[in-house]
Amino acid sequence: MGQGARSSWGRLLADLGSTLLEVVHGRIPADRPVGGVVIHDPVDEPVYPENSLVLAVGVHTPDALAPLLTGAGRNGGIAVIVRSPVDLTDDVRRAADDAGVAILGLARGATWTQLAALLRSMLAEDDIGHTQAESLDGIPAGDLFAVANAISALLDAPVTIEDRSSRVLAFSGRQDEADASRIETIIGRQVPDRYAQVLVERGVFRDLYQSDRPVVVDPIEMDEVVTQQRVAIAVRAGDEVLGSIWAAMDGPVTPERAATLREAETLVALHLLRVRAGADAERRLRAELVSRAVEGGPEARDALSRLGLAGRRVSVIAAAALPDEDGDASEQADQERMAARELLLDALTMHLSAVQPGAAVAFVADTAYGIIPVADAAAEDRSAALSEDFVRRISGRIPAVVAIGHAADDVAGIAASRAEARRVLRVLTTRAGTRRVARMADVETESLLLELRDLRASRGETASGFLARLVDYDRRTGSELVNTLAAWLDNFGDVPAAAAATFLHPNTFRYRLRRVAEVGEIDLTDGDTRFAAMLQLRIRRD
Structure with a gap:
């Protein structure tokens, strides 16, 4: 090393x-x-x-x-x-x-x-390039099927390796020599519920996880069929139970068989830990590569190459769960938000890998970014349709939004696509509405307004001119002149519609509008003045 x-x-x-x-x-x-x-x-x-x-x-x-x-x-x-x-x-x-x-x-x-x-x-998980396969006791690291076959040969019995939920992680050959229940388990890759229930009632799992020795499971009569005897042993790493080994074999557990199972338990634990570490390492490495690729810079080209996306036309999408409306800051709420983020990433990864081969997805900070190959304009439209479908499918569990950046052909373009997707995502997550998927063309005005608000805040600027006078007047008198002006502008000068929106009689609304012009010292007949008023009100409202 x-x-x-x-x-x-x-x-x-x-x-x-x-x-x-x-x-x-x-x-x-x-x-x-x-x-x-x-x-x-x-x-x-x-x-x-x-x-x-x-x-x-x-x-x-x-x-x-x-x-x-x-x-x-x-x-x-x-x-x-x-x-x-x-x-x-x-x-x-x-x-x-x-x-x-x-x-x-x-x-x-x-x-x-x-x-x-x-x-x-x-x-070694961050090594660049491919390395020679690691072996554990002569078996490729993480190859549980090879381990199962090795144990089967030593015990002269068909073997399964299962996790704590009785899901089959690997199995040996010769399963046809076992009973129908074992065949059903192999086909479904899960111990049948009715069989698992009997094991629970008999206390088999309790005995299995409390002991470091093999546990004999007597034959079970079910559906007029008697199962074969099982011998199982828990697989541990320290105090943590990782899973179990199950052998379908008759006869007593001799000292030789018991020793074989204990040695097998150690080997399986090592392989299971290697599989888990490898999966975690792969996810972290993929996240790092996606992060380098979407941010640009000298390492982006290498990251794209390792993701298999070098030289391809791609688009960057950004996905996030909508923030809680109540703003709960409790520890439980934080845990729920973290779980939602993981579920969002897993769901997006599965969705894109199934329908968009070659896509790379990972969390960068608090946002799930995806790099999606797009061959042409039609492919870009398909990416939007895929995003819509994803949001619809996951909406029952997580209210999510997806922003789509423009297509890009090089490193600089991909970084720009990511920045664009980030700007669109900000609009989707900060402005309440029914839109859940958008491109920049859909929300460009809203994005510019948010950026203008940020620019104004960074300069420490506050309302001035006519708006400052109206705000000050409303504060001193309890009037609604700012809202009156906003309603009139939002309804394009249609007094009856604006009056209805503010629950006022049209004559009352006209009177307030005259007061707006007087107090604010503003000429509402001038087009440039009206545009400036609309812009300042929008920035203030956002």
Whole structure:
């Protein structure tokens, strides 16, 4: 593994903290890079990459840990990982503080092999280009079907690997040798509900997840058919249950079979962790590539190439969930908004991947951006139709809006398309209305008004001239001259319509309109004056 920084400490801890690692002493800045993993060897001291994590395998006593901390700090290490519970004596704390090294505890039950492989896979996730496939015990990392077949060969029985929801993640060959229930499980990739209910009633899952030994499931009679005996074992990483292994086999669980299942559990846990880390890494990497591509700059071209979009005509879309009307700032509301964002991203990714091959989607800050290939003008119209369909489909769960940028052929054009989509999205999220999908041509006026308002606010400018006089008069007298003028302009000078909009008699409205001209010192017969009044009122109202 290379010695350059691959990931930040904060990201590693966020991903692994609840499952495998805990900080027992010291503190590392969240943005500090992690450069590699070193396994402590008391006989042959290893080479320490800069900002490395040291795995203190076999180090248990304070007398052995204290000098290891000193040596790790001297060689550029940032943390030493030991098996929990850690005996934190004063000498150990002092050694850690003097060396500037944190102490981490590895959860009991988790293996050093699991930890080392997972850390290395996560540290390598930002590598550019393709790398040679990693293997775990001779099996390609994450290939659960190969693992299932290997376990099946050792047990001489058909095997499934399932998650905690009884969904089938992988299965071995020879499933036809099992019973009809197993065949139904394989076809549906899920344990049938009626069978799972019996397992719950018998307490099988309770026994399975509370024990680290194989659990025998006696045959079940269902639909006039008796199932074959099952032997299952939970798959764990530390205290976390990742899933389970199920073998359809008769006879007692011999010590050899039990040992095989326990060894298989460790291997499956390693592969499941690798799959999970790989999925998280892929999502983060894709988000980074999409971010580079839509923002332009020197790295955009490479990002487009890695996304498979280099040299293609594309359009940028921006999607977001509409903000809550009540503005709830509670922790629960924040969690619900985060869940809505994830659901929006997953739904948009699935929608575009199904109907627009080659599209790349990821969250950048609080916005889901999609880069969509568009071959011609007709394709641009199809992108708009796809966005409309997406918003309609997801509206029952999330009120979302989608902004569409113009088509672009190069890096600069893509960055401009993203900026345009962002401007359109702002209109859709800040101005209440029925429109949920828009291009710049649909909302250009509203976008300009918002930008004028921002410009005015940035200069610290407030209402002046006729508008300042009308606002001051309304404030002092309780009048409605500003609203009267706005209603008259909105109705193109149609007094009866404006009067109806403000619930006034036309004569009363005409009187107020005369007062507008007098107090504001404004000539309402002049076209330029009316335009200036409309513009200032719109900026103020927005």
